[in-house]
Structure formats: C-alpha cells, structure tokens
Amino acid sequence: PDVGGVDLQLFWILDNIGKSEALVARNGSGINGTADLKGKRVATPFVSTSHFHLLVGLEQVWKINPRDVRILNMQPPQIVAAWQRGDIDAAYVWPPALTEIEKTGKVIADSEAIGRASVPTFDGLVVDRAWAAKNPKFMAAFTTVLAKSYAAYRANPAAWTPDSAQVKSIVKLIGGKPDDVATALTLLTFPTAQEQASLEWLGGGKESGAARAFAASAKFLKDQKQIDKALDDYSAHVTDQYAKAAAK
Secondary structure, X not given: OEXXXXXXEEEEEEEEOHHHOEEEEEOOOOOOOHHHHOXXXXXXXXXOHHHHHHHHHHHHHOOOOHHHOEEEEXXXXXXXXXXXXXXXXXXXXXXXXXXXXXXXXXXXXXXXXXXXXXXXXXXXXXXXXXXXXXXXXXXXXXXXXXXXXXXXXXXXXXXXXXXXXXXXXXXXXXXXXXXXXXXXXXXXXXXXXXXXXXXXXXXXXXXXXXXXXXXXXXXXXXXXXOOOOOXXXXXXHEOOHHHHHHHO
C-alpha cells in the first residue's frame, strides 16, 4: 500500500495468525456454536484483526447480520475483567487474554478456519519497491535466510523450547517471556517459500490470498472510518518474486 507516499510491496508472509486469535464462548453463556451469537454480548478490540475476522465470520461465513449481535469495543485486559464479572458472553481476542478466557470457555471459531473460508489474517514483511529493485542481492539473501529458518522450524518445532537459542533470539528481538513465545509459536502457522509463492498467499495477482485480504481489510477500515478510500485491486503491492526465488 501507499503509506505516506512510500510505494510498498508485501514480499513475505511472516505468519498466518491462525489459531492465535479465536472466538471463545463463556461457560454458562448459552452459546454452543456460532449460530447462538444472535443477541449475545461479544467483545473484541475494535479496528484489530480480531474485529475484522469477527465481522467477516458473521457476514460471510455464518450468515449472521452483525447488527443482531451486541459487539462491544474492549481492549484485552478489559475483556478479561468483563469476562470474570460475567458481563460478556463471548470474546474474539489474542493471547495472553485468549489463554486466560479459554480456561472458563470454549473456542467456537478461530482465524485459521475463518481465513480458509474467506480471507486470511497475517503478519507480513513489506519493502519500498524502488529500494528492493536497487538491492536485489540483499533481497535474495534475506528471503533465503527466512526460507531456511521456516523450514528448520517446520521440520522440528519441538526443538524451539523456551530455553532454546531460537526462542531466546526472538525474546531478545521483540521482548516477552520465553514460555509465552514458545506457546505463541505453536498457535501460528509459518508458510514455506513454496506456499508463499502460491495463489494461497503471494502468487496470482489480484486473486492472491494477500491481495484479496488487503482489499477486504481496506473495505473494513473504510467502514470503520479509519481511511478515506479503498482500492478494488491491491495486486501492485504484493509480489511473489522473492518467495519464488527462495523456493528454488
């Protein structure tokens, strides 16, 4: 996307949010499945990926009008407090709040399943298109290292324990507790370079998973009055060339 005049391209999917964001129904709420959400109090942090997938799930997957659900804007700590008081019936959120509410609730949907049925939510790496064109050796080396790391994790995820060098490196880079990082890794999915270059993620132009997700996210942000306009086609801001090269 064009951010502040910078022509950015998404070139790598860091992770598919997958099961790390989920919709949980509180025990005793009377919600046994998504069909029971009508009239219930469902909390989520507004203008987040959880809010986005909650609305996509309601409208596109479960065919429920969001106006028939009492959707409440709460930050994760507020969600936990409201949950413990019994003020809300369900919540769509991420760890550590998700981990806490799962203790007295049941997951009825998650971003992996909703993503398969509609568009995925994910974390990704972007680059200034002109800068990438001037630095092809760096882009090739960087994505090759990423591809090798992803392959190593997928080959033996059990090796990434809280006391492993890999998890310690992640903590050094982004903070947090080793135990929490190791748990979070198990909730995310990490597409291989081959998968990234496919239609599911970066390949296929306008029909790529990433371009469709950008278009749906832009519409969501426009509806939430966060941006003034949304494009129909974001394929110019998605490239599979580096993932393709790393997959060889």
